[in-house]
Amino acid sequence: MMMDRYGFLNLSLNFPEFEFKIQESEGKLSIFDSLRKKYLILTPEEWVRQHMVSFLVQYKGYPKGLFSLEKGIFYNSLQKRFDILILDRVGSPFLLIECKAPEISLSKKTVEQVAVYNKTIGASYMGISNGKQHLFLKFNSNTKNYDQISDLPQFGI
Template sequence: MELLNLPTFDYKLKKNDGKLYIFDELRKKYLILTPEEWVRQHFVHYLIKQHQYPKSLIKLESGLQYNQLQKRTDIQVFDRNGSLFMIVECKAPFVALNQGVFEQIAQYNQVLRSPYLTITNGMTQFCCQTNWETQSIHFLENIPILP
């Protein structure tokens, strides 16, 4: 897997039937190691180790319904009161973080109404704060601190 622009961590890999798997510490199981999963696992550990987000407030691959279609978010972070704080969309390192990626997470947020949105491909990340009253977004320099 490609070296990312995120801190490394002590990941566990195993090979089974010719496929490589990575251990997901939050879900306590091995998952097929795809480029997107590589980014997701690194970003989760980045949130936990660098930003002190508690593991118990992070949920992975949560479903939602958008325009009568079943979709899923890569990462959801909740605040200490149990309210949605941030959603994160992870892409493979070779996927450009363009308007289409941002529109994907913004569509999910029409349903979820999270105050913060983040997109990452492991090389670059963008985070913004949503203002539902003014229907605007404000891009941030850093990942927000969890209250």
């Protein structure tokens, strides 16, 4: 395996340990996406996204059937693409998460990116992660703002 190019695989992420199916083909690594049922090119951002999905399914009880990954949306007539959207049981947007590569630090700019996407989507919860840091926000209907929360709720609570 070409570890120089894929050094991010050795990074310690702030997630429990998960087993992933990884294969090498034509000099590129791919990771099996259990939601889309196919192998995807393994990038640092995809590494974080697969960890986040596994965490939400295995530790927070989010049903795989309610996930939507890397779908396009329009904001101010610009085509954008979100990373992870989870719907609630009635099909309304519940949680929107933006994943960044581990070397990208979470900043006001990265939080604004997910907030802009959510103006179109309208999820009650938002999150952003680079795999090492996670930032979660919950919509406060009284103040009409998002408040930072320490952790995401279990699904169905």
